[in-house]
Amino acid sequence: xxxxxxxxxxxxxxxxxxxxxxxxxxxxxxxxxxxxxxxxxxxxxxxxxxxxxxxxxxxxxxxxxxxxxxxx
Numbered sequence: 589x590x591x592x593x594x595x596x597x598x599x600x601x602x603x604x605x606x607x608x609x610x611x612x613x614x615x616x617x618x619x620x621x622x623x624x625x626x627x628x629x630x631x632x633x634x635x636x637x638x639x640x641x642x643x644x645x646x647x648x649x650x651x652x653x654x655x656x657x658x659x660x
């Protein structure tokens with residue numbers, strides 16, 4: 589399952605770092621962060637709990653940019 593989320597990110601470099609952090613999160617098969625559109629696309633592993641995984645993704649992204657927000 590793939591879903592898109594609105595994300596608040598300040599620069600392209602941070603977006604790339606957040607993308608890498610999201611990809612390393614358990615339950616995520618792939619992730620893409622687009623700085624220009626302020627969107628994150630996440631593909632979840634089969635059987636993954638979307639809300640639980642996204643909370644982990646947000647936590648990982650906040651390590652890159654503490655004021656990051658993801659609408660899920």
